[in-house]
Amino acid sequence: MIKIYNTLTKQKEEFKPIEENKVRMYVCGPTVYNLIHIGNARPYIVFDTVRRYFETLGYQVNYVQNFTDVDDKIINKANEEKKQTSELVDYYITETLKDAENLNIEKATHHPRVTEEIEPIVCMISTLIEKGFAYEVEGTVYFDTQSFEGYGKLSKKVLDELEAGARIQVANEKKNPMDFVLWKPKKEGEPFWISPWSDGRPGWHIECSAMAKRYLGETIDIHAGGEDLVFPHHENEVAQSEAANGKTFSNYWMHNSFLNIDNKKMSKSLGNFKTLREVGDTFGYDVVRFFMLSAHYRSPLNFSGDLMEAAKNGLERIKNCVSNLEYALTNAADVEISESEAELLKELPKYEVKFHEAMQDDFNTADAISFIFELVKFANTYAKEGASQIFTQEVYNELQKLINILGLIYESGDEGTHNLSDEEIEEYINQRTAAKKAKNFAEADRVREFLKDNGVLIEDTREGVRFKRI
RNA sequence: GGCGGCAUAGCCAAGUGGUAAGGCAGAGGUCUGCAACACCUUCAUCACCAGUUCAAAUCUGGUUGCCGCCUCCA
Numbered sequence: 001m002i003k004i005y006n007t008l009t010k011q012k013e014e015f016k017p018i019e020e021n022k023v024r025m026y027v028c029g030p031t032v033y034n035l036i037h038i039g040n041a042r043p044y045i046v047f048d049t050v051r052r053y054f055e056t057l058g059y060q061v062n063y064v065q066n067f068t069d070v071d072d073k074i075i076n077k078a079n080e081e082k083k084q085t086s087e088l089v090d091y092y093i094t095e096t097l098k099d100a101e102n103l104n105i106e107k108a109t110h111h112p113r114v115t116e117e118i119e120p121i122v123c124m125i126s127t128l129i130e131k132g133f134a135y136e137v138e139g140t141v142y143f144d145t146q147s148f149e150g151y152g153k154l155s156k157k158v159l160d161e162l163e164a165g166a167r168i169q170v171a172n173e174k175k176n177p178m179d180f181v182l183w184k185p186k187k188e189g190e191p192f193w194i195s196p197w198s199d200g201r202p203g204w205h206i207e208c209s210a211m212a213k214r215y216l217g218e219t220i221d222i223h224a225g226g227e228d229l230v231f232p233h234h235e236n237e238v239a240q241s242e243a244a245n246g247k248t249f250s251n252y253w254m255h256n257s258f259l260n261i262d263n264k265k266m267s268k269s270l271g272n273f274k275t276l277r278e279v280g281d282t283f284g285y286d287v288v289r290f291f292m293l294s295a296h297y298r299s300p301l302n303f304s305g306d307l308m309e310a311a312k313n314g315l316e317r318i319k320n321c322v323s324n325l326e327y328a329l330t331n332a333a334d335v336e337i338s339e340s341e342a343e344l345l346k347e348l349p350k351y352e353v354k355f356h357e358a359m360q361d362d363f364n365t366a367d368a369i370s371f372i373f374e375l376v377k378f379a380n381t382y383a384k385e386g387a388s389q390i391f392t393q394e395v396y397n398e399l400q401k402l403i404n405i406l407g408l409i410y411e412s413g414d415e416g417t418h419n420l421s422d423e424e425i426e427e428y429i430n431q432r433t434a435a436k437k438a439k440n441f442a443e444a445d446r447v448r449e450f451l452k453d454n455g456v457l458i459e460d461t462r463e464g465v466r467f468k469r470i
Numbered sequence: 471g472g473c474g475g476c477a478u479a480g481c482c483a484a485g486u487g488g489u490a491a492g493g494c495a496g497a498g499g500u501c502u503g504c505a506a507c508a509c510c511u512u513c514a515u516c517a518c519c520a521g522u523u524c525a526a527a528u529c530u531g532g533u534u535g536c537c538g539c540c541u542c543c544a
Contacts, residue, residue, distance in 0.1 A: 027544095028544075029544095030544080031542085031543085036544090037544090039543095039544060040543095040544050041517060041544085042544065043544045044544080046544095071542085072542080073542075155473080155474095155539080155540085155542070156473065156474080157472085157473070157539090158472085158473090162511085173480080189525090195520095204542080214515070225544060226543080226544030227474095227475090227538075227539080227544080228537075228538075228539070228544065229543080229544070230474095231473095231539060231540065232539095232540085233543090255544090257475085257538085258537090258538075258544075259544085260537080263536075263537075264537080265537080265538070265543090266544095267542095267543055268542085268543065269541095269542065269543060269544090291482095293484080293492075294482075294483070295483065295484090296494095298475090299475095299476080299483085300475085300476075300483090300537070300538085301483095302482085306481075306482095306494095307481080307482065307494090309494085310481070310482065310493075310494040310495075311482085311493090311494080312494095313493085313494055313495085314482090314492095314493050314494060316496095317493080320506095320507060320508085321507095321508095323507095324507070324508080358484085362490095364483095364484075364485095366484055366492085367483095367484050367485080367491075367492085368482060369483095369484095369492075369493080370483085370484065370491055370492035370493075371492085372484090372492090373491095373492050373493065374491085374492070376544085377492095377509095379506085380507090380508055380509070381509070384508080384509095422524090436503075439503075441503055441504070444503085444504090445503095445504070445505080448504095448505080448506095457506070457507095458505090458506075459506055459507055460502075460505085460506080460507090461507080462501095
């Protein structure tokens with residue numbers, strides 16, 4: 001049983017899918033006019049993990065993440081760079097998908113692009129007008145917030161109070177200051193589509209309502225995104241979808257907290273962001289993923305180089321354990337499992353049990369990871385040289401299983417070029433061993449340093465020298 | 471002005487009524503020519519004040535501090 005904190009009800013609720021063993025999930029995607037920044041990466045990693053966990057439990061997840069590929073910022077940027085918007089957008093979509101792959105994020109079932117979804121969008125707007133939830137003024141269509149009774153239920157806002165502290169531009173033509181745009185006419189030189197109201201393009205909020213409906217149906221299980229989207233974006237989606245369809249839009253709303261930098265929100269508009277690309281290339285994308293999952297998704301998380309360094313070291317401990325086990329396996333004695341090992345094997349499942357408990361409690365990845373570390377300790381203590389093949393294999397399988405659920409360790413895209421072949425490395429190791437025998441430690445250390453400079457770490461074990469690439 | 475969140479060791483971070491998980495960093499030790507890996511030992515009474523309770527980091531009230539949303543934003 002999975003418990004999910006639902007923004008709508010402000011409490012943890014047991015997850016009950018609409019269709020048995022299926023999850024319909026929509027995650028708001030990026031507006032593509034830039035490389036995504038490290039803060040953007042948080043929801044992608046978090047909700048990918050949610051998805052993976054559902055899949056681990058045997059659910060079939062229909063996962064939709066959109067690309068917003070028409071928007072003021074995109075148009076401005078394209079003008080700046082003297083490019084077609086389509087060219088700009090294609091580039092950033094490709095790069096964003098590359099980033100996602102580097103983070104070991106599973107491909108969405110559908111990646112709709114707004115510009116390819118205009119028809120359903122126009123259709124939905126028409127329905128809203130027909131039903132009296134929207135009105136047109138000189139080519140612009142607004143959603144009539146007053147007409148939708150539940151407006152504010154997601155963000156817990158009351159229309160009157162919003163007005164009181166409003167800093168929003170009041171367009172005279174709106175019936176109510178909170179009314180928002182569903183369709184707006186083009187300006188000179190902007191991309192546009194034909195509609196009954198004007199040549200123009202959709203407003204931001206309507207896109208997601210329309211795409212969710214098209215790919216997931218009128219009611220979906222989970223709608224997710226960053227906490228800043230609660231208002232107005234998600235609030236407006238609820239209004240649009242429920243007004244148009246007359247049904248509950250989403251049963252569960254999940255929102256991740258922010259990734260901060262210097263304890264301040266990181267955002268494109270504040271300009272205090274780091275791109276995922278630069279952080280990933282510096283520390284490793286697997287470290288980024290591990291780092292993001294090391295705190296609960298609803299807690300704010302601060303970003304800094306020191307914290308990344310610490311995360312890198314922590315992940316290294318898990319990686320070491322995996323490679324130590326693999327090494328132990330190749331050398332393990334093919335003997336009967338010992339009595340003490342049989343006893344220990346009885347303890348093995350408890351890590352997995354606790355891991356699942358943590359995950360099922362609103363996806364507490366931080367807690368779940370702690371059990372991976374406990375399993376690492378267990379493995380390091382018992383499954384080393386001298387342990388039986390069977391025992392070592394069991395421990396290895398168990399560890400690998402938990403790591404995979406979180407998508408933690410993987411080969412990330414561009415592996416550093418290996419300038420030394422295995423044979424060459426063996427050759428150097430032999431040289432070093434010879435030097436050591438001759439008590440020529442200076443020479444031995446020189447070889448070790450040389451290999452290190454070429455990305456190869458040497459480790460002496462009881463059963464010989466082994467190496468690993470870094 | 472309205473709404474909401476957070477405050478746990480040097481750092482990161484779980485825990486939400488029964489006397490504080492895990493990780494990073496540090497210290498001491500084992501192993502080692504050295505190093506790396508690993509193991510052992512060591513490192514907090516949970517912002518402050520008051521209250522409820524046999525019992526609170528965990529509930530209630532207050533204080534202080536930080537942050538977010540209300541405007542494009544993950």
